[in-house]
Amino acid sequence: xxxxxxxxxxxxxxxxxxxxxxxxxxxxxxxxxxxxxxxxxxxxxxxxxxxxxxxxxxxxxxxxxxxxxxxxxxxxxxxxxxxxxxxxxxxxxxxxxxxxxxxxxxxxxxxxxxxxxxxxxxxxxxxxxxxxxxxxxxxxxxxxxxxxxxxxxxxxxxxxxxxxxxxxxxxxxxxxxxxxxxxxxxxxxxxx
Amino acid sequence: xxxxxxxxxxxxxxxxxxxxxxxxxxxxxxxxxxxxxxxxxxxxxxxxxxxxxxxxxxxxxxxxxxxxxxxxxxxxxxxxxxxxxxxxxxxxxxxxxxxxxxxxxxxxxxxxxxxxxxxxxxxxxxxxxxxxxxxxxxxxxxxxxxxxxxxxxxxxxxxxxxxxxxxxxxxxxxxxxxxxxxxxxxxxxxxxxxxxxxxxxxxxxxxxxxxxxxxxxxxxxxxxxxxxxxxxxxxxxxxxxxxxxxxxxxxxxxxxxxxxxxxxxxxxxxxxxxxxxxxxxxxxxxxxxxxxxxxxxxxxxxxxxxxxxxxxxxxxxxxxxxxxxxxxxxxxxxxxxxxxxxxxxxxxxxxxxxxxxxxxxxxxxxxxxxxxxxxxxxxxxxxxxxxxxxxxxxxxxxxxxxxxxxxxxxxxxxxxxxxxxxxxxxxxxxxxxxxxxxxxxxxxxxxxxxxxxxxxxxxxxxxxxxxxxxxxx
Numbered sequence: 244x245x246x247x248x249x250x251x252x253x254x255x256x257x258x259x260x261x262x263x264x265x266x267x268x269x270x271x272x273x274x275x276x277x278x279x280x281x282x283x284x285x286x287x288x289x290x291x292x293x294x295x296x297x298x299x300x301x302x303x304x305x306x307x308x309x310x311x312x313x314x315x316x317x318x319x320x321x322x323x324x325x326x327x328x329x330x331x332x333x334x335x336x337x338x339x340x341x342x343x344x345x346x347x348x349x350x351x352x353x354x355x356x357x358x359x360x361x362x363x364x365x366x367x368x369x370x371x372x373x374x375x376x377x378x379x380x381x382x383x384x385x386x387x388x389x390x391x392x393x394x395x396x397x398x399x400x401x402x403x404x405x406x407x408x409x410x411x412x413x414x415x416x417x418x419x420x421x422x423x424x425x426x427x428x429x430x431x432x433x434x435x
Numbered sequence: 436x437x438x439x440x441x442x443x444x445x446x447x448x449x450x451x452x453x454x455x456x457x458x459x460x461x462x463x464x465x466x467x468x469x470x471x472x473x474x475x476x477x478x479x480x481x482x483x484x485x486x487x488x489x490x491x492x493x494x495x496x497x498x499x500x501x502x503x504x505x506x507x508x509x510x511x512x513x514x515x516x517x518x519x520x521x522x523x524x525x526x527x528x529x530x531x532x533x534x535x536x537x538x539x540x541x542x543x544x545x546x547x548x549x550x551x552x553x554x555x556x557x558x559x560x561x562x563x564x565x566x567x568x569x570x571x572x573x574x575x576x577x578x579x580x581x582x583x584x585x586x587x588x589x590x591x592x593x594x595x596x597x598x599x600x601x602x603x604x605x606x607x608x609x610x611x612x613x614x615x616x617x618x619x620x621x622x623x624x625x626x627x628x629x630x631x632x633x634x635x636x637x638x639x640x641x642x643x644x645x646x647x648x649x650x651x652x653x654x655x656x657x658x659x660x661x662x663x664x665x666x667x668x669x670x671x672x673x674x675x676x677x678x679x680x681x682x683x684x685x686x687x688x689x690x691x692x693x694x695x696x697x698x699x700x701x702x703x704x705x706x707x708x709x710x711x712x713x714x715x716x717x718x719x720x721x722x723x724x725x726x727x728x729x730x731x732x733x734x735x736x737x738x739x740x741x742x743x744x745x746x747x748x749x750x751x752x753x754x755x756x757x758x759x760x761x762x763x764x765x766x767x768x769x770x771x772x773x774x775x776x777x778x779x780x781x782x783x784x785x786x787x788x789x790x791x792x793x794x795x796x797x798x799x800x801x802x803x804x805x806x807x808x809x810x811x812x813x814x815x816x817x818x819x820x821x822x823x824x825x826x827x828x829x830x831x832x833x834x835x836x837x838x839x840x841x842x843x844x845x846x847x848x849x850x851x852x853x854x855x856x857x858x859x860x861x862x863x864x865x866x867x868x869x870x871x872x873x874x875x876x877x878x879x880x881x882x883x884x885x886x887x888x889x890x891x892x893x894x895x896x897x898x899x900x901x902x903x904x905x906x907x908x
Contacts, residue, residue, distance in 0.1 A: 333647045348644040
């Protein structure tokens with residue numbers, strides 16, 4: 244049985260470079276002159292006290308015109324009395340693709356409308372990907388992302404964990420819609 | 436053997452079975468809340484609706500098998516009944532799954548998504564009731580979540596026989612309440628009601644708000660609390676959910692313990708002592724070998740122990756009744772010929788502990804005494820006065836009974852004042868760090884697996900025995 248001779252399939256077109264381009268070294272020098280020219284121009288402006296590149300010198304400088312829907316740093320919203328609105332249900336921690344949220348729950352028997360609350364709520368900004376899933380997953384509007392992103396970088400990974408009180412307090416928000424019903428009758432059941 | 440037809444397929448049935456049992460035994464799932472394989476039929480949740488062709492819909496858990504009967508488990512009528520019943524069951528359910536420890540393993544949650552899926556049709560406010568009612572110092576009851584299936588009540592009447600729970604009042608203000616004589620508080624099996632509760636109404640204090648259940652995984656194990664050797668599942672954090680910033684001790688901690696259902700030993704039940712094994716395992720560990728109280732490496736301590744064993748004229752070994760079958764056999768193979776081996780009870784019954792009952796609890800509070808006695812004889816653990824070397828493996832040795840001149844080699848796991856008195860102390864691994872088997876009082880062998888990595892600086896007893904015998908360097 245005869246076999247068809249093997250022919251390599253061609254997926255790409257042939258290059259159409261001119262001789263000048265194929266000579267390589269001269270094209271390299273041309274490319275270097277473009278980037279070098281930009282570098283020298285920016286450097287010259289910087290030396291004479293003007294702003295050269297369009298990039299921002301983050302974190303010393305931050306943009307003032309972030310879009311309103313920019314997903315920046317997280318805040319934990321506050322209840323009317325200043326405690327976290329969070330119920331420590333761990334939905335945000337569960338949905339987080341970077342698994343960078345860790346919550347320790349605590350029980351408050353004296354607060355029947357809010358018996359479970361976070362005694363610790365920590366986000367690792369060295370791993371956070373700012374996807375906003377935590378905000379979407381939250382059933383209580385307890386975690387939000389605001390457009391600003393201050394104080395994120397650090398020279399030490401351990402310093403990039405943001406704790407509960409930082410998240411609650413760095414930009415306090417407490418316009419929660421939840422109502423807090425009165426404590427039920429201590430003797431047992433009954434209609435409201 | 437009557438033959439019945441479920442969804443058109445013929446199935447062999449036992450005459451005293453119900454249709455629900457036949458369906459479940461043949462892999463046809465029928466939802467149920469109040470029915471439990473080990474409890475009597477209550478028939479109050481009404482979710483296990485099955486349609487008998489030509490006769491209409493009735494509950495499957497109380498439908499006796501008749502030869503040639505034809506039933507449907509997924510007909511349109513059954514589905515609409517289930518949906519209506521779920522609407523009724525969730526009428527006053529608070530749906531506070533976010534703060535409910537049962538969420539993730541809750542049957543009501545599963546059934547809602549599987550069979551209902553629509554929000555409540557009721558516009559009335561939900562009946563509010565007691566939350567966090569202390570049934571005992573171990574169990575919290577949330578009456579709002581309770582669906583009054585009465586499984587817990589039937590458990591205390593039929594299995595534990597403490598008659599500790601009942602239902603008070605009626606209609607939508609019914610409440611599960613403990614009996615006033617405190618018999619539920621003293622029920623040594625009370626925590627089983629947490630497992631059999633189909634919703635999050637009964638919750639364990641020791642697991643309360645500790646972790647969401649989907650962060651946990653279970654490892655099959657054996658309870659070392661008594662010679663019954665009940666099979667258990669030890670729940671601990673999944674590797675992908677290990678915490679980094681919170682208390683990292685949680686990563687190697689026992690979150691909770693549940694029965695590992697089996698027909699040979701303990702069925703679906705365990706006693707409360709089995710739930711509290713963390714109190715035994717999570718005592719402060721001995722973390723380094725010692726020579727007369729001075730820190731040493733395990734290798735140095737093993738060398739010194741080997742020297743003592745070689746030099747001894749009348750060595751005696753107190754063998755642990757907490758050792759696994761594998762460890763006990765390794766001891767006999769390596770050191771059995773050198774020592775007069777006596778089996779020692781590591782744990783004696785604690786004050787106030789239930790000694791024995793007709794359900795599970797046995798008087799010997801050690802898991803493997805039977806196997807140890809089979810290998811090393813039944814002589815009592817009395818150290819002869821002329822012993823010049825005593826090897827103590829495990830806990831429960833009274834050091835004042837050791838002859839004054841005798842040298843002591845101690846293999847222990849937890850911090851104890853005796854550790855420093857021994858000439859050689861070598862820390863060994865605990866049950867949650869190794870795998871093995873125990874043989875229980877009925878002769879049934881049950882295996883346990885390692886949940887956590889071995890603590891640093893701790894030896895594995897099975898390998899250590901060969902080392903002490905001089906086989907390995």
